[in-house]
Amino acid sequence: xxxxxxxxxxxxxxxxxxxxxxxxxxxxxxxxxxxxxxxxxxxxxxxxxxxxxxxxxxxxxxxxxxxxxxxxxxxxxxxxxxxxxxxxxxxxxxxxxxxxxxxxxxxxxxxxxxxxxxxxxxx
Amino acid sequence: xxxxxxxxxxxxxxxxxxxxxxxxxxxxxxxxxxxxxxxxxxxxxxxxxxxxxxxxxxxxxxxxxxxxxxxxxxxxxxxxxxxxxxxxxxxxxxxxxxxxxxxxxxxxxxxxxxxxxxxxxxxxxxxxxxx
Numbered sequence: 001x002x003x004x005x006x007x008x009x010x011x012x013x014x015x016x017x018x019x020x021x022x023x024x025x026x027x028x029x030x031x032x033x034x035x036x037x038x039x040x041x042x043x044x045x046x047x048x049x050x051x052x053x054x055x056x057x058x059x060x061x062x063x064x065x066x067x068x069x070x071x072x073x074x075x076x077x078x079x080x081x082x083x084x085x086x087x088x089x090x091x092x093x094x095x096x097x098x099x100x101x102x103x104x105x106x107x108x109x110x111x112x113x114x115x116x117x118x119x120x121x122x123x
Numbered sequence: 124x125x126x127x128x129x130x131x132x133x134x135x136x137x138x139x140x141x142x143x144x145x146x147x148x149x150x151x152x153x154x155x156x157x158x159x160x161x162x163x164x165x166x167x168x169x170x171x172x173x174x175x176x177x178x179x180x181x182x183x184x185x186x187x188x189x190x191x192x193x194x195x196x197x198x199x200x201x202x203x204x205x206x207x208x209x210x211x212x213x214x215x216x217x218x219x220x221x222x223x224x225x226x227x228x229x230x231x232x233x234x235x236x237x238x239x240x241x242x243x244x245x246x247x248x249x250x251x252x253x254x
Contacts (some may be wrong), residue, residue, distance in 0.1 A: 029208060
């Protein structure tokens, strides 16, 4: 019988979510890089220019979705890589809790920053 | 028909000369993934200077962008991100059963395309910086 050589547990949904977020991130990460390095140059960034973008609901909501999916994809990827390396038992539970907490903190900090630019939710 | 696949031996990195294209793709995808998730946390930390006011944010970004080492690191970040995107697309297609028989060729194509995009982007990334 073949040994399994995937990072994902049998029957789990994390594989599916990793792939779905990847498909979204391919497009949005390319857009993000292109907008902030080729359309607008990084050395020309000012608070006012970031504010002007974030005050548009479409851009604001896209960036929040980008933050959440990138955090999930990154942290889930790290978790799967560690499980793949043989992480089990209490250490696995502890790593899951730490990565979950780090994700929440990152998303909260990112949303706070976006709200600082937009001056509140731009509805 | 299934065959025995001893991952323990394959992941013995001292045997790197024996690695196939697929193994290198796996290593590069993991490495670029670790770099990108590390950068994500750093990126949000730097952008969080916006919470200290407009001047703090603008001054921080412009001071960082005036440094040559930051621009070089940004080119490195682009290389890492482009490879992760292209190899990720390769993985998505392989998952869907498309191109499995050419997975080694699509890995080499990902590497070459990453190189071309990064080299072509260097002038943009280094514009306006003083040495």
